[in-house]
Amino acid sequence: MSRAPSRGTVVIDAARCKGCELCIPACPPRVLRMSARRNASGYLLPELLEGCTGCGACLLVCPDFCFEVYQLDAPDAAKTTGGIA
Amino acid sequence: MTASTERRLMEGSEAIAEAAIAAGCRFFSGYPMTPFTELLEHFARRLPDEGGACINAESELEAIGQAWGAAATGARAATGSTGQGLSLMQESMSEITRAEIPIVVFNMARGQGDYYQATRGGGHGDYRHIVLAPESVGEAVRITQEAFHLADRWRHPVLIYGDYLIAHTAEAVSIEPIDFATKDPLPPKDWAVDGRLGGTGRSRNVNPIGMEKGSKGIDPNRFWQALSDKEDRIAAAEQRWEAIGTEDAELLIVAFGTLARFARAAIRDLRAEGLRVGLFRPISLWPFPSEALVRAAAGCRRVACLEQNAGQMIDDVRLALLGSVPVVPIGGISTDPAGFGIGALLDAERIAGRARDAYHGREVPRGVVA
Amino acid sequence: MSGDRDAEGVGAGDPLRVVPTDAPPSGACRRKGSFTPSLTLMGEHDLCPGCGEPLALRQILDSIEALGQAQRAIGVVGIGCYTALTSLMDVDLIQALHGRAPSVATGAKRMRPECLLFTLQGDGDMVNEGLQEVIHTAARGENVTCILLNNGVFGETGGHMTATTVLGQRTKNSIEGRDARLHGHPILIGDLLARLDGTAYVARASVHDAAGVARTRRFLDRAFTSQLKGQGFSFVEILTMCPTGWFIPTAEGPGYLDRELGAVHEVGELKKDGVLVGG
Amino acid sequence: MSTAIEREILWTGIGGQGVQLAAKVLALAATREGREVMSLGTYGGTMRGGNTDATVVVADGPIQSAPMVSRAWAAIVVHPRFFEPVAPKLRAGGIVVVDEDLLEGTLPACAGARLPLAATRIAREAEAPKAAALVLLGAFAQATGLVGLDALEAGLEESLPSYRRQTLESNRRALQAGAAAVPGVSHPAWRKEAA
Numbered sequence: 001m002s003r004a005p006s007r008g009t010v011v012i013d014a015a016r017c018k019g020c021e022l023c024i025p026a027c028p029p030r031v032l033r034m035s036a037r038r039n040a041s042g043y044l045l046p047e048l049l050e051g052c053t054g055c056g057a058c059l060l061v062c063p064d065f066c067f068e069v070y071q072l073d074a075p076d077a078a079k080t081t082g083g084i085a
Numbered sequence: 086m087t088a089s090t091e092r093r094l095m096e097g098s099e100a101i102a103e104a105a106i107a108a109g110c111r112f113f114s115g116y117p118m119t120p121f122t123e124l125l126e127h128f129a130r131r132l133p134d135e136g137g138a139c140i141n142a143e144s145e146l147e148a149i150g151q152a153w154g155a156a157a158t159g160a161r162a163a164t165g166s167t168g169q170g171l172s173l174m175q176e177s178m179s180e181i182t183r184a185e186i187p188i189v190v191f192n193m194a195r196g197q198g199d200y201y202q203a204t205r206g207g208g209h210g211d212y213r214h215i216v217l218a219p220e221s222v223g224e225a226v227r228i229t230q231e232a233f234h235l236a237d238r239w240r241h242p243v244l245i246y247g248d249y250l251i252a253h254t255a256e257a258v259s260i261e262p263i264d265f266a267t268k269d270p271l272p273p274k275d276w277a278v279d280g281r282l283g284g285t286g287r288s289r290n291v292n293p294i295g296m297e298k299g300s301k302g303i304d305p306n307r308f309w310q311a312l313s314d315k316e317d318r319i320a321a322a323e324q325r326w327e328a329i330g331t332e333d334a335e336l337l338i339v340a341f342g343t344l345a346r347f348a349r350a351a352i353r354d355l356r357a358e359g360l361r362v363g364l365f366r367p368i369s370l371w372p373f374p375s376e377a378l379v380r381a382a383a384g385c386r387r388v389a390c391l392e393q394n395a396g397q398m399i400d401d402v403r404l405a406l407l408g409s410v411p412v413v414p415i416g417g418i419s420t421d422p423a424g425f426g427i428g429a430l431l432d433a434e435r436i437a438g439r440a441r442d443a444y445h446g447r448e449v450p451r452g453v454v455a
Numbered sequence: 456m457s458g459d460r461d462a463e464g465v466g467a468g469d470p471l472r473v474v475p476t477d478a479p480p481s482g483a484c485r486r487k488g489s490f491t492p493s494l495t496l497m498g499e500h501d502l503c504p505g506c507g508e509p510l511a512l513r514q515i516l517d518s519i520e521a522l523g524q525a526q527r528a529i530g531v532v533g534i535g536c537y538t539a540l541t542s543l544m545d546v547d548l549i550q551a552l553h554g555r556a557p558s559v560a561t562g563a564k565r566m567r568p569e570c571l572l573f574t575l576q577g578d579g580d581m582v583n584e585g586l587q588e589v590i591h592t593a594a595r596g597e598n599v600t601c602i603l604l605n606n607g608v609f610g611e612t613g614g615h616m617t618a619t620t621v622l623g624q625r626t627k628n629s630i631e632g633r634d635a636r637l638h639g640h641p642i643l644i645g646d647l648l649a650r651l652d653g654t655a656y657v658a659r660a661s662v663h664d665a666a667g668v669a670r671t672r673r674f675l676d677r678a679f680t681s682q683l684k685g686q687g688f689s690f691v692e693i694l695t696m697c698p699t700g701w702f703i704p705t706a707e708g709p710g711y712l713d714r715e716l717g718a719v720h721e722v723g724e725l726k727k728d729g730v731l732v733g734g
Numbered sequence: 735m736s737t738a739i740e741r742e743i744l745w746t747g748i749g750g751q752g753v754q755l756a757a758k759v760l761a762l763a764a765t766r767e768g769r770e771v772m773s774l775g776t777y778g779g780t781m782r783g784g785n786t787d788a789t790v791v792v793a794d795g796p797i798q799s800a801p802m803v804s805r806a807w808a809a810i811v812v813h814p815r816f817f818e819p820v821a822p823k824l825r826a827g828g829i830v831v832v833d834e835d836l837l838e839g840t841l842p843a844c845a846g847a848r849l850p851l852a853a854t855r856i857a858r859e860a861e862a863p864k865a866a867a868l869v870l871l872g873a874f875a876q877a878t879g880l881v882g883l884d885a886l887e888a889g890l891e892e893s894l895p896s897y898r899r900q901t902l903e904s905n906r907r908a909l910q911a912g913a914a915a916v917p918g919v920s921h922p923a924w925r926k927e928a929a
Contacts, residue, residue, distance in 0.1 A: 008487070009474060009476070009480050009484075010476055011476055011477065011478060011479055011490075012476040012477070013490055013498070014476075014477070016490075016498060016499055018503075018505075019504060019705075020505035020506075020698075020705040020706070020708075021505075021705055021706040022505060022696075022705065022706070022708070022709065024706070025664075025706070025709070026664060026665050026709075028665075035473075043504070047473050047476065048473065048474045048476050049471045049472065049473060049474065050471065050472050050474055052474065054487055055665075056487055056488045056665075057665035059488045060510070060513075060665045060668040060669065061510060061662070061664065061665055061668060062510075063502065063505060063506045063508075063509040063510055064498075064499075065490050065491045065492065065495075065509065065513070066490065067490065068479070068486065068489055069486070069487040069488040070479060070480055070484040070485065070486055070487060071484060071485045071487050072480060072482060072484045073482070073483035073484055073485065074482060074483060092765065093765065094758075094761050094762050094765040094771055094773070111566065112562060112565060112566055114562065138565040138566070140561070140562075140565070140595075142591075143587055143588070143591040146555065146558070146587075146588070147555075147558040147587070147588050147591060148558075150551065150552070150555040150557075150558030150559045150561075150562070150588065151558045151559070151561050151562035151565075152562055153549075153551070153555075153558075153559050153562060154531065154549060154551075154558065154559035154560055154561060154562030154563035154564075154566075155562035155563060155565060156562070157549045157559070157562075157563060158529070158562075158563050158566045158567045158570075160566040162562065162566070176552060177552060177555070180552055250774065250802075253775070254772060254773070254774045254801040255758075255761055255771070255772070255773045255774070256770075256771065256772050256773075256797075257764075257765040257769070257770060257771045278529050278547035278548070278549060278563070279529075279547065279567060279570065280526060280527045280528050280529045280546070280547050280567070280570040280571070281526050281527070281547075282526070282547060283494060283519075283524075283525045283526050283527070283528050283545060283546040283547060284493075284494050284520070284525040284526060284545050284546070285526075285545070286496060288544075288545045288546050288547050288548070289547050289548070290541055290548040290549075290550065291548070291549045291550065292541070292548070292549070292550030293550060294550070296542060296550065297542065298496050298541070298543075298544070298545070299496040299497055299542065299543070300542060301497075301499065301500070301501060301539075301542055303542075343800065343801065346799075346800040346801070347800040347802075349798065349800070350798060350799055350800050350803075350804070427776065427802075431802050432802070432804050433799075433800055433803070433804045434805070435804075
């Protein structure tokens with residue numbers, strides 16, 4: 001599965017997340033998926049893959065206000081900021 | 086037409102509506118029901134002229150909800166019904182009291198059977214609200230205005246317990262705005278909602294459970310204890326009564342509302358016969374003027390409780406006197422076929438007869454007074 | 456539904472690169488949307504995972520802010536799970552009794568006509584206990600906006616049948632599914648209100664996906680605008696997920712909402728500028 | 735004890751005769767003259783055809799009576815059908831004004847001087863056939879001096895709702911005709927009786 005370079009990215013407030021998974025199918029480029037990581041409350045957390053478009057769909061469907069959405073000025077800038085987790 | 090200070094013949098309903106408007110009431114809502122109906126009619130006719138609003142609600146449930154919303158914005162607002170409609174309002178009465186919303190509620194009752202409803206409250210939870218019972222149209226004019234002051238003074242509902250006679254009797258009265266606030270300044274309504282503080286972090290929430298903004302938990306215990314403490318202060322500060330001829334009375338009649346007027350007329354005759362009879366009239370039914378009653382009854386051989394019901398106020402009379410003086414009920418159930426509370430008990434001679442029996446230690450008849 | 460849901464199956468040896476999400480990007484960028492909605496005092500609340508009500512709340516508050524009404528809005532909140540959201544809403548509020556919010560909003564609006572008045576009610580609140588109040592408020596043409604969060608169950612009591620529960624829907628007191636013979640038919644409140652002469656704007660939205668949420672926002676904007684124009688009663692019904700009350704996994708909430716409730720309570724605008732849509 | 739003179743007037747008749755209007759005119763007139771006034775109308779379940787009663791209390795000081803009185807100084811009997819419970823309330827020294835045209839047999843015995851009046855005929859002759867109650871009121875006022883005729887006429891004008899204005903003149907004639915049918919003050923209202 002090939003991914004387009006990221007044109008946007010998100011910050012996830014992991015402490016607030018309740019692991020409901022609503023963001024996963026809501027993401028148009030399908031770059032959100034559930035990880036094996038859990039927050040302090042024990043909820044499984046989503047993680048972001050390359051290819052985010054910054055569309056903000058995740059923000060719209062997140063009941064716990066966990067997402068902050070950024071549009072990158074230069075495509076793929078996300079890769080340079082974080083690298084592989 | 087604006088509120089008139091000229092002396093005019095007015096039915097109680099009209100006089101009360103005019104007094105409310107003179108006190109600054111700008112919102113009224115109600116559902117027609119005899120003998121409350123004319124109060125609604127007068128507000129409907131007059132409030133639009135005063136820049137206010139009167140709504141013919143779909144039910145008493147809605148009527149009190151609308152008054153609630155109006156009062157929550159800081160406006161002086163009122164609603165009312167007869168006891169039956171007040172029953173429907175009890176859930177809101179409880180919540181409004183606990184949300185500390187100052188409204189005035191009129192019970193143009195069908196007789197005196199709503200004493201428990203008025204003073205104990207038919208709603209849920211711990212709450213008491215002020216209850217004032219005028220005996221005449223003239224007194225209703227003053228009490229109505231005072232009710233709006235007390236509501237704002239304490240951020241608390243005030244119920245006015247009237248009846249068919251208060252609503253329908255016409256008296257020559259003048260409606261002059263009474264200034265209560267100069268002697269007893271009102272606190273600012275800095276709790277009311279006007280929308281202006283939205284987004285500032287200081288927006289308001291008028292609610293009955295102690296919900297505070299910016300914090301997830303609520304603390305109803307603390308909130309309701311504070312309300313209870315306030316009610317204790319009201320109970321100490323707002324007792325009202327009238328005592329007549331109690332200095333030498335051997336028999337003390339206790340009566341409230343218009344029935345006290347019949348007792349007053351009866352006592353005039355009894356005194357003419359040489360019987361030493363006095364009258365104690367609670368004006369505030371909650372808080373009940375217990376200490377004043379104890380003082381008034383101090384030298385009496387007997388206390389006669391006159392009320393037009395199966396015996397409700399007598400609980401408060403007995404609680405006040407704690408067995409120090411024998412208490413005899415001399416009223417009873419008494420209404421007309423329509424159930425409006427125009428019973429045979431509303432007769433000064435009959436009351437004089439019952440008081441005479443009580444005076445002389447004879448048995449007073451019980452049961453329906455027909 | 457996405458096949459990525461098997462969370463335990465992904466992780467370290469995955470060939471796809473995971474982008475860190477714990478801090479804003481360091482490069483040149485533009486923030487497009489922030490965590491918490493406009494007009495909130497905090498981002499946290501105690502509603503269940505997968506609940507649709509906070510999604511609706513976000514759109515309501517964002518709409519009020521965007522329309523420049525932040526300092527003129529008064530909300531009247533009914534009794535339901537959403538009542539807990541009052542602690543985070545930074546607009547003036549009146550807490551009403553179950554079902555009574557339209558009446559309370561009426562009184563407030565009459566005394567403060569300059570304010571934007573809205574109610575926040577659930578289906579149990581508005582369509583069960585408060586049905587007559589919302590109908591009469593609409594029929595009077597009160598210039599207020601009533602907002603219904605409709606999930607077809609009493610969420611707060613743990614998933615019981617309401618007046619909007621659809622036929623076949625399992626609830627704790629219709630355990631074999633709502634049966635018209637036993638439990639009667641659901642009330643389509645939006646359709647009912649649209650037929651009243653006093654209503655100016657009536658719409659039904661759903662927050663089951665991002666497009667639905669965006670549509671919800673458009674409908675809210677139009678309802679509030681209608682009120683600001685003084686057109687009369689406006690109404691937005693928002694279908695929301697309640698996976699807890701529906702007894703399904705959170706991730707299945709949007710699909711269930713769209714497939715079951717959405718099939719009966721159809722999404723769309725029912726009345727605009729006082730005229731029935733398609734009528 | 736108050737030294738005020740307090741006059742209780744009981745009205746009785748059948749719904750539709752204008753009893754409530756006439757009682758209101760009396761109360762308004764007395765208010766105009768600066769008296770203390772209290773009045774209460776009561777009627778049975780039916781608006782027309784049933785009993786209709788009113789109590790008007792007029793005093794020259796604070797009123798001691800309750801809105802419904804056990805004893806009355808005067809009665810105005812617009813129709814005698816429901817007079818029976820009223821009769822025992824009347825005190826000696828008072829006055830009972832009766833429309834004798836409507837008498838069916840004899841009026842129940844009662845205290846107070848009887849002032850019979852052919853009110854129905856007088857009203858008809860005054861071309862105010864529906865206003866016999868006002869004829870009785872005019873006569874009562876003339877016989878007692880409780881209120882002046884001018885105040886009654888002003889009260890009449892005040893009492894009529896806008897949709898009844900066309901009846902003002904005929905009603906005024908009825909008041910005047912009633913007053914003219916009585917020679918003068920026979921039962922002065924404002925003179926205190928000997929105890």
